[in-house]
Amino acid sequence: MTAIAGKLDSKILNGGQKLAVKYFMVAIVLFVAQVAFGLIAGLQYIFPSLFYEMLDFNVNRMVHINAMVVWMLYGFIGAVYWLVEDESGREVVGLKLGNIAFYVLTAAVTVVVIVYLFVQTGPGTHKTLWLINEGREYIEAPRWADIGIVVVILVFFYNISMTFMKGRWSGISGVLVLDLVALAGIYLCGMFFTTNVSIDQYWWWWVIHLWVEATWEVLVGCIMAWGLMKTLGARRKIVTTWLYIEVGLMFGSGILGLGHHYFWIGTPEYWLSIGGFFSALEPIPLVAMVVHAVYDSGVHRFKSTNHPALAWLIAHAFGNFFGAGVWGFMHTLPQINLYTHGTQWSASHGHLAFFGAYATINIAFFYLAMQKWRGNVWMSAGLADNGWKWKWSLGLLNTGVVGMTIALLIAGYEQSFIERAMGGSTWQAYFEGQMHPWYIQAMQWRVVFGIVTVLGVVLLVWDLLTIGRKEARTAAVLESPDTKESFKPSSTGAAAGASAG
Amino acid sequence: MLSPVDLDNFFLAFFSAALVILMGAAYALFFTLAKLNGRRLFMVTAYLSYGLLAVSVLLLAEALNLRGYWHIIVWLMLAGYLLAPHGIWHLCCGTHVAAHETANAGDNGRIPAKTEV
Numbered sequence A: 001m002t003a004i005a006g007k008l009d010s011k012i013l014n015g016g017q018k019l020a021v022k023y024f025m026v027a028i029v030l031f032v033a034q035v036a037f038g039l040i041a042g043l044q045y046i047f048p049s050l051f052y053e054m055l056d057f058n059v060n061r062m063v064h065i066n067a068m069v070v071w072m073l074y075g076f077i078g079a080v081y082w083l084v085e086d087e088s089g090r091e092v093v094g095l096k097l098g099n100i101a102f103y104v105l106t107a108a109v110t111v112v113v114i115v116y117l118f119v120q121t122g123p124g125t126h127k128t129l130w131l132i133n134e135g136r137e138y139i140e141a142p143r144w145a146d147i148g149i150v151v152v153i154l155v156f157f158y159n160i161s162m163t164f165m166k167g168r169w170s171g172i173s174g175v176l177v178l179d180l181v182a183l184a185g186i187y188l189c190g191m192f193f194t195t196n197v198s199i200d201q202y203w204w205w206w207v208i209h210l211w212v213e214a215t216w217e218v219l220v221g222c223i224m225a226w227g228l229m230k231t232l233g234a235r236r237k238i239v240t241t242w243l244y245i246e247v248g249l250m251f252g253s254g255i256l257g258l259g260h261h262y263f264w265i266g267t268p269e270y271w272l273s274i275g276g277f278f279s280a281l282e283p284i285p286l287v288a289m290v291v292h293a294v295y296d297s298g299v300h301r302f303k304s305t306n307h308p309a310l311a312w313l314i315a316h317a318f319g320n321f322f323g324a325g326v327w328g329f330m331h332t333l334p335q336i337n338l339y340t341h342g343t344q345w346s347a348s349h350g351h352l353a354f355f356g357a358y359a360t361i362n363i364a365f366f367y368l369a370m371q372k373w374r375g376n377v378w379m380s381a382g383l384a385d386n387g388w389k390w391k392w393s394l395g396l397l398n399t400g401v402v403g404m405t406i407a408l409l410i411a412g413y414e415q416s417f418i419e420r421a422m423g424g425s426t427w428q429a430y431f432e433g434q435m436h437p438w439y440i441q442a443m444q445w446r447v448v449f450g451i452v453t454v455l456g457v458v459l460l461v462w463d464l465l466t467i468g469r470k471e472a473r474t475a476a477v478l479e480s481p482d483t484k485e486s487f488k489p490s491s492t493g494a495a496a497g498a499s500a501g
Numbered sequence B: 001m002l003s004p005v006d007l008d009n010f011f012l013a014f015f016s017a018a019l020v021i022l023m024g025a026a027y028a029l030f031f032t033l034a035k036l037n038g039r040r041l042f043m044v045t046a047y048l049s050y051g052l053l054a055v056s057v058l059l060l061a062e063a064l065n066l067r068g069y070w071h072i073i074v075w076l077m078l079a080g081y082l083l084a085p086h087g088i089w090h091l092c093c094g095t096h097v098a099a100h101e102t103a104n105a106g107d108n109g110r111i112p113a114k115t116e117v
């Protein structure tokens, strides 16, 4: 298991990790596609004739958000494969099948995107639904692909649960496997057809809301717990206890918090109270998580084996808190959501929450993977070139997304005020809201910060490809925080027995 | 039982909502810091943050016209944010002490005190 530091070497990776890096690579490609199409969609707000009738806004928007959901899922699957052997103490079960599933899924995603881009729309018949587009925001994939996705996820689930079953269970893996059952099961709710749009939306939100505000949140909780043990040397018992608390709070508030999407879609009135009450409690676990992250980083004095990964994990804690907690709470009570519903306000929250909660933690894992893949190289303080690339991409990406979020917030505020509250949501007020100077300027600023975001992504990709390339030192070994020993590079080459970056 | 925000209260509604969460976090953070290094100033700041939080909750309740049974949310937030950091702190201490005692065993008796990464 010894490797030459600085060189890409797959032999140092365990079986699950070899598969994980494939998932990570596709994830990064899709991340690039996401921001590229987002930028085009953003430009179309300012130049409506751009690519008109060639690549219309609805198509770009669809590719933008579908690419996002898919790259994040790829990242999560990769992260789970990355940690499964280490966590279970044995080789991953069904690796061959897992590899086939990866190629099938990637081929399916490619076909779906090609159809999105070149076929775009259909006549709206059942055939359209099966072959082109299912028409449910974020999960627009046609039904044939839906079924393929379900099969691939079943393979993934089989591999992971069997590996733990034959190996060793832990608190983290127990929560992880149960959560995967829920995550996959919920996807089925977005697959059937109904002519009643209220019923359609009712179930569609099960997928979207119960993913991002319950099952994904718990999944990243598991990944984060493992990540904190790896980057900071946090104790298993502590992170596991935290995980249980988080899961309790998250499911306790998030499941019925679903009601905040049932205010105005034709569902019964009691959802106003249920949705308002429970979603108002959703920020509490997010507050707890920030405190936990700060507490743990403080206890370990920010010493870590992988600085970029730790920085992105901290960005995750704060991004989740602000994007979901603060931005979510601001519009979650029906008394105010009546006006903000479906305005740029929602887009402001959507950008900060998805980026802050889920892009960040995936990026952290990309760094963990690169570290190990390069032969378990040093990634603590004092990187080559002072680590300018990772620092600048971190800065640019966060500035870009926060900038877009603020621009959209201003637009959303203006819209809910002028169009909704003053104009009474009439058709005319709808246009008045969008012709207001604040709105127009906000759309321009969104593109400015969108470009900053894209630059951040470009730099990120460059950094991931090059970080650690000329590094001769091997990864730092974390001392237990209790022993208060000094922090130094390991002298024994690639840390023997360690299976993660 | 539900009266939407008045036009005049728009800004207050968003602003106080954001402050509720921010002050909730500030209170929890300063509370933790005060417990960690025993500085009085931190504890004072923590309770000042809670004071601001309480004011924000009341302003929010006013702006959003939270009347009748909606009052329950107000009380839940006031009590929940006040007590949660105390609970979290106890858990932090509990788990860290427990970790000390089992430093050489850990879960499944396999996680060594020295985590090589």
Ligand code: HEM
Pocket (backbone or CB within 6 Å): A137, A212, A213, A260, A261, A279, A280, A282, A283, A320, A323, A324, A325, A327, A328, A329, A331, A332, A333, A337, A340, A341, A342, A343, A346, A347, A349, A350, A351, A353, A354, A357
């Ligand atoms: C990481 C977690 C979260 C993510 C990724 C997220 C993402 C999103 C996105 C993308 C939308 C827009 C959906 C659409 O296309 O219509 C949305 C809507 C919404 N979110 Fe979140 N959210 C998160 C957490 C929260 C939390 C914790 C709250 C409440 C405290 C919240 C409150 C809302 C509300 C009320 C809406 C509906 C907005 C409307 O009426 O248009 N979200 N969320």
Ligand code: HEM
Pocket (backbone or CB within 6 Å): A034, A035, A036, A038, A039, A040, A041, A042, A043, A061, A064, A065, A068, A346, A347, A348, A350, A351, A354, A355, A359, A401, A446, A447, A449, A450, A451, A453, A454
């Ligand atoms: C280059 C930077 C980006 C630009 C210019 C951009 C632009 C856009 C545009 C124009 C839309 C459509 C909004 C509408 O329908 O009015 C959109 C939607 C969305 N974008 Fe982005 N985006 C960018 C990056 C991102 C990133 C990094 C994320 C998250 C990781 C993200 C997540 C979303 C989400 C969740 C939606 C749906 C929001 C909703 O329906 O409320 N975007 N974006």
Ligand SMILES: [Fe+2]
Pocket (backbone or CB within 6 Å): A209, A213, A257, A258, A260, A261
């Ligand atoms: Fe939601």
